[in-house]
Amino acid sequence: MKYPHSLPQAHKQLLDDIIRVFSADPRVVGIGASGSFASDSMDDYSDLDIVIAVEPTHFDGVMKERFQLIDKVNGRVSGFTGEHVGEPRLIITMFEPNTLHVDFKFVSLPDAAVRVDDTQVLWEKDSCLTDTFATREPHYPQPNAQWIEDRFWTWIHYAGTKIARGEYFETLEFISFLRHVALSPLALQQAGLTPSGVRKIETRLPDFAEKLRKTVALPEKASLISAMTQCIEIYRELRSKESVKKDTDAETAAMAFWDKEFSK
Structure with a gap:
């Protein structure tokens, strides 16, 4: 995966570690990044919006172990679930030493197709995440x-x-x-x-x-x-x-x- 030009070095180091951890879990079949990463518009204050796609038969197990998995990435100082924004699959975190905000969204592989903006594939088994994204275009909710x-x-x-x-x-x-x-x-x-x-x-x-x-x-x-x-x-x-x-x-x-x- 070629990183966007706007990706700060501190974000890159953390992202490399995230990919290292989650690609090593056999239940994870794909890792993606959306938001300003996908639009190549990052700066030093940007979040990392990470999608973790999981083999459907293992989704419930991964959901129970989300915090333990994230803790394999170096530097987490806080983390909580995203019910307050209507997304319980989300873990909102902060990492040191550079005080970076990372949102981890865990999805069953077929559900990864439902997204509000473009998501770039960082890592995948075979082409499963790319193929899933190809089944449906991103759609941002529009005002009526x-x-x-x-x-x-x-x-x-x-x-x-x-x-x-x-x-x-x-x-x-x-x-x-x-x-x-x-x-x-x-x-x-x-x-x-x-x-x-x-x-x-x-x-x-x-x-x-x-x-x-x-x-x-x-x-x-x-x-x-x-x-x-x-x-x-x-x-x-x-x-x-x-x-x-x-x-x-x-x-x-x-x-x-x-x-x-x-x-x-």
Whole structure:
């Protein structure tokens, strides 16, 4: 396997050790790397996103021994499972001496075909992982503009009630949700880019990132009202570029509530 040019030396040393350990386990049939490794866009702060493909008959056994296997790689200082991101097959780790973050995703070989981005094969038995990847193209989840429209104005009313009640930190969290789930994915999709929330939005869509600046608020009423107003303006601009059936009743009701509560 030819490593990408952007792979830092510290990452390479750790990756070599990961391949050494897992390729020696007869139950493992393939090792892959996705994310910035696959797109050759790594830097000193990048994670290593590793896929460990396992012979199906041995998958349950490997899952029970995941931490023991990872501990054969030199330098682990922490590790935990990924239920909080909806992926229990994931082990999230940190390694010294260079304080590197590595995500290990353990999959039964047929399940390796289901992936959100390209995955480069680092090692495999025969061509089993390459053949598995060939059965299915990567697919990153795309935002559904109609799904967002059907919910957006109820979300706006909800945020308004939180501000009116004085739940300012709750509103801050909700504005972050709107940026991550609705605003940024739509903007990225419309620009022909992978709609990965707000990740690297500053460099991927700098003009849009400037608009998002105005959605960043303090836990204060006036600041939150201003940020939410900007969220609404951004959304309406994005919606104008989509073919959706507008939920005019909900929009009218939500905005009437805002006018009543905050135009005093």
